Amino acid sequence: MHVLVLCGGKSAEHEVSFLSAASVLDTLDPAKYRVSVIGIQRDGSLYPPEATVDRLKLDSPEKFQFPSGENWVCLLADLKPETVFPVLHGPFGEDGTIQGILEVLDIPYVGAGVWGSAVGMNKIHSKKILLEEGLPVLPFISIPQTEWQERAEDFLKLVAGKLHYPVFVKPANLGSSIGINKSASRDDLIQHIEAAFRYDDFILVEQGIEAREIETSVLGNSRPEVSIAGEIIPSREFYTYEAKYLDQGSQLLIPAPLSGKEMKRVQELSIATFKALQLEGMARIDFLMDKKTGQFWVNEPNTIPGFTQISMYPKLWEASGLSYPDLLDKLIDLGLERYRRRSRFSVER
Ligand SMILES: Nc1ncnc2c1ncn2[C@@H]1O[C@H](COP(=O)(O)OP(=O)(O)O)[C@@H](O)[C@H]1O
Ligand SMILES: [Mg+2]
Numbered sequence: 001m002h003v004l005v006l007c008g009g010k011s012a013e014h015e016v017s018f019l020s021a022a023s024v025l026d027t028l029d030p031a032k033y034r035v036s037v038i039g040i041q042r043d044g045s046l047y048p049p050e051a052t053v054d055r056l057k058l059d060s061p062e063k064f065q066f067p068s069g070e071n072w073v074c075l076l077a078d079l080k081p082e083t084v085f086p087v088l089h090g091p092f093g094e095d096g097t098i099q100g101i102l103e104v105l106d107i108p109y110v111g112a113g114v115w116g117s118a119v120g121m122n123k124i125h126s127k128k129i130l131l132e133e134g135l136p137v138l139p140f141i142s143i144p145q146t147e148w149q150e151r152a153e154d155f156l157k158l159v160a161g162k163l164h165y166p167v168f169v170k171p172a173n174l175g176s177s178i179g180i181n182k183s184a185s186r187d188d189l190i191q192h193i194e195a196a197f198r199y200d201d202f203i204l205v206e207q208g209i210e211a212r213e214i215e216t217s218v219l220g221n222s223r224p225e226v227s228i229a230g231e232i233i234p235s236r237e238f239y240t241y242e243a244k245y246l247d248q249g250s251q252l253l254i255p256a257p258l259s260g261k262e263m264k265r266v267q268e269l270s271i272a273t274f275k276a277l278q279l280e281g282m283a284r285i286d287f288l289m290d291k292k293t294g295q296f297w298v299n300e301p302n303t304i305p306g307f308t309q310i311s312m313y314p315k316l317w318e319a320s321g322l323s324y325p326d327l328l329d330k331l332i333d334l335g336l337e338r339y340r341r342r343s344r345f346s347v348e349r
Contacts, residue, residue, distance in 0.1 A: 003033045003332065004081035006072075006098065008040040008047065008055070011090030012176050016245060018055045020307035021087040023314075025056065025064060027324050033332075036065035036081065038072050044092065046072040077105050083335055084109040087307060090175045094304040095121035108339035110331045111281040112303040119277055120303040124172045124204055126277055130298055133276040135269065138288070138297045139163060140206040142172070145197050155193075156186065159205050166208035169193055171200035175302070177241045182208055211288035213239055214256050214296070216270040217305070217316040218283050219327070221334050221341075224274045226267045227316035229287075231256035252312060254319045262289075266296055273298050281334045284313045 007021035008014055021037070028035055039052030047055070049066035058064070069075035076084070084107055086098050096118030102109045112120060119125050124142045131137050139162055143155050159167065169192040171179040179199040181192035189205070196203040213234065217227040235249030236242060243250050258266070270285040284305035288297045305313035314324045322330070 001033050001083065001332075002079075002081045003028065003035050004076070004079065004084045005035060005037045006040065006084060006086045006088055006093075007037065008042075008052070009088040009090070010040070010042060010044050010092040011088070011094075012174075012178050012241075013089035014042055015055075016176075016306065016308075017087055017089050017093070018057075020089070020311065022056045022058060023308045023311075023324075024085060024087055024328065025058060027328055029325055029329070030063060032329070034065075035063070036067055036079065038067065038075065040072060040088070046070070046075065073101055073105075076101070076107065080105075081107060083107070083332055085332070086111065086304060089304055089306070091121070091173060094175070094302075095173065108335050110335040112279045112283065113338070116277055116279045117303050120279060120283065120301045121175075122173055123170055123300060124202055126301065127204075130273060130276055133272065135272055135276060136295065136297050138207045138209065138299075140204045142202060142204045143193065145201045145203075148193065148197070152190070155205075156189070159189065160186075163205065163207045165189075168206045168208050169196050170204050170206065171196045172202040172204060173200050176244060177239060180240075182238060209288060209297070210291040211297075212256075212291060213299075214258070214266055214287040214289050215312050215316070216266060216285050216287075217313045217320075218270050218274045218279070218285055219281070219317070219322075219330060219334075220274075221280050221338055224271055224279075226270045226274075227320040227322075228254070229256045229258060229263055229266045229270075230254040230312050230316050230319075231258075232312070252310070252315065254312075254315055262294070262296075269296055269298060273301060277301055279303060280338055281331055282313070284316075 007017045039047035049068050053061045096114040099114045099117050127137045166182050166184050179196045183189040183192045213232040214229050216229045218224050231253040233251040234243040284302040286299040288299045317327050
């Protein structure tokens with residue numbers, strides 16, 4: 001089967017994407033798959049093949065094809081791989097845009113579809129849907145930039161009435177903790193709101209809690225399965241960009257030290273979240289567990305989680321009895337299953 005791996009991309013997780021992609025390439029079974037790789041630059045254009053090879057730092061790049069061309073969308077249309085594995089984190093990859101291109105080109109792909117990707121990436125809309133489904137989401141207030149400019153004081157009153165310090169301020173559509181700040185006072189809050197608007201037209205202000213960071217891996221389409229949960233112990237005050245990618249100090253605990261009852265609860269919430277957001281293929285579901293009360297809050301889904309050898313998503317599956325190569329086979333099968341199912345829908349009246 002011809003599988004094409006997409007990596008790089010227009011996002012702050014550009015470099016991380018190459019690390020994830022290199023692990024995926026190392027793991028895909030050459031007896032089953034003929035693999036080609038397309039690297040996308042930070043400006044959205046195609047990398048020359050040598051540049052993609054350099055960034056991936058592969059032991060044996062000769063095992064893979066690195067097609068060249070003017071434009072990667074045209075290249076995809078020409079190559080028509082049997083399936084695409086988008087290993088692109090963050091905006092322009094994880095948010096439904098690339099999935100839309102693949103739908104239009106009629107190419108099967110791994111992971112959530114257009115809608116699940118777009119909603120999964122959007123912290124405001126995903127939380128609204130989870131609330132509607134009765135899932136536990138921390139109280140929050142969303143603020144559109146135009147309205148902030150017109151009536152900031154109203155929003156500050158709203159925050160004061162509904163939340164208490166500390167609060168977290170986040171751009172609606174990003175990842176990697178970029179633009180996220182913890183505000184301890186009204187002055188902080190104003191400054192952090194202005195900062196978050198540098199990244200998005202929509203932001204949210206969310207109730208802050210003292211939390212343990214618990215994560216699970218979900219796999220499947222209409223009958224998703226969940227791994228055991230893991231825990232992250234961040235090296236900083238919270239799980240910032242530095243703690244995620246720059247420090248060596250953050251720790252992964254697998255399994256998370258939870259009681260049997262807690263483990264079961266977080267697993268049930270994971271499946272319910274995956275279904276509520278109509279996700280497909282895979283997602284890592286992140287929770288905040290209140291250190292005082294033990295209550296679980298759904299923080300966010302990640303529809304294209306990290307895929308390096310030491311990333312939580314494949315590690316949790318390994319610890320749950322599913323090896324990394326078998327996981328990749330399953331993900332590809334699930335993408336093909338979705339494609340076949342959807343191609344049966346009628347377009348006739
Ligand atoms: N409401 C909150 N209370 C406490 N910590 C939070 C809260 N929201 C976010 N955090 C901290 O900030 C980190 C990043 O926030 P998150 O919403 O996961 O954004 P991203 O999509 O960038 O990962 C979390 O992993 C956690 O450490
Ligand atoms: Mg997160």
